[in-house]
Amino acid sequence: MPISTSAETPTRASVSVSTQNTASSQTINHTLSSYSLPDLVCFAHLHWDFVWQRPQHLLSRFAQYGRVFYVEEPFVHGDNPSLEAHFEIKERQNGLKVLVAHLPAGLSEEATNQAQAKLLTQYFAENRINQFVAWYYTPMALSKSRHLQAALTVYDCMDELANFKFAPPQLRELEQELFKRADLVFTGGQSLYEAKSLQHADAHAFPSSIDKAHFGQAREAGVDPADQAKIAHPRVGFFGVVDERLDIELLGQLAKAHPEWQFVIIGPVVKIEETALPHTSNIHYLGGKDYKELPAYLRGWDVATLLFADNESTKFISPTKTPEYLAAGKPVVSTPIRDVVRPYGELNLVQIAAKAEEFGQAIGRALQQKDDAEWLERTDAYLATISWDLTWQDMVSLMQQRLADKK
Secondary structure (H helix, E strand, C coil): CCCCCCCCCCCEEECCCCCCCCCCCCCCCCCCCEEEECCCEEECCCCCCCCCCCCHHHHHHHHCCCCCCECCCCCCEEECCCCCCEEEEEEEECCCCCEEEEECCCHHHHHHHHHHHHHHHHHHHCCCCEEEEEEEEEHHHHHHHHCCCCCCCEECCCHHHCCCCCCCCCCCHHHHHHHHHCCCCECHHHHHHHHCCCCCCCCCCCCCCCHHHHHHHHHHHCCCCCHHHCCCCCCCECCCCCCCCCCCHHHHEEEEECCCCEEEEECEECCCCHHHHHHHHCEEEECCCCCHHHHHHHHHCCCCEEEEEEHHHHCCCCCCHHHHHHHHCCCCCCCHHHHHHHHHHHCCCCCEEHHHHHHHHHHHHHHHHHCCCHHHHHHHHHCCCCCCHHHHHHHHHHHHHHHHEEE
């Protein structure tokens, strides 16, 4: 995709895209003329430095060609009620700016939103953010940003946040407001698309994608990380945020039924007590790891798993780790998450099992699957059709069209 940056307008990028959009039922086979993308301002509920996932993959690509501002949730100083509200600015990949509002203790919800709105207005003026794309990951951010006039509004709905533990009660109402404001709605999976397309006429499914080169490193020889090196084989692994979506009961049942297997769990524990997790001698919680470290851990696994519970929080998830595991060349066993069953289960790339007994049987089969050349060939053929680069290009194509329509 040819991309040029205008020297006269250094805060924008001129982008020319020729791409086939696989995100909707229609094929876009149209070459767009060069178009200047505005700055991009993202309002997110996730900390940039927490876990490298969909927002980081996409926005770091936008940041290669123009200014990107990532507005996080505020940090409230509980011990300093007299603190003057201010932004902390952190520079990240490709010059992306992370904005964190620091607020004093004791503010009401309304005052908190007003303080952030004031900081945003001031920051926009000081940095000449005039024409911009408003990119939302959470409808809750409308309370501090609805006064800002965007050239284009995009809602990249990666999860059904209202179904998550401790979700704010006003989230569903604010999402309806965001639907009315949004020019485009992107969804993180097919199931979520089927739900959100009923609420917005310009919705497009962009399922979880893959950085094949990064996770492909797991197929190469390398040193086992120190905290994993002493764990015996066979190793059955999982990485991701350990929260209410993880089926801790299933994990405990598997560990007890198969003491000959070692279960390696990588990821931060969030919203659940660590004491609630199953603790047996063959379950190893290694904590959160940096994105760049994950291939080294995957390299040493025999089977990778998607140990997701069947509850409201997993109803619409499209786990990014599915293609990441496969790119690492690891056999995968998953609970019947819809966006894993379709397409991975239907293509016989991932084994699907629900209860502990059948899940254990599937792991047993998967332990033999790593030497199945035909399975690996089919897996690689499918992975060749997806990438974060292609996803990003298709999104740019749609955004350029909607911006052109507004002229």
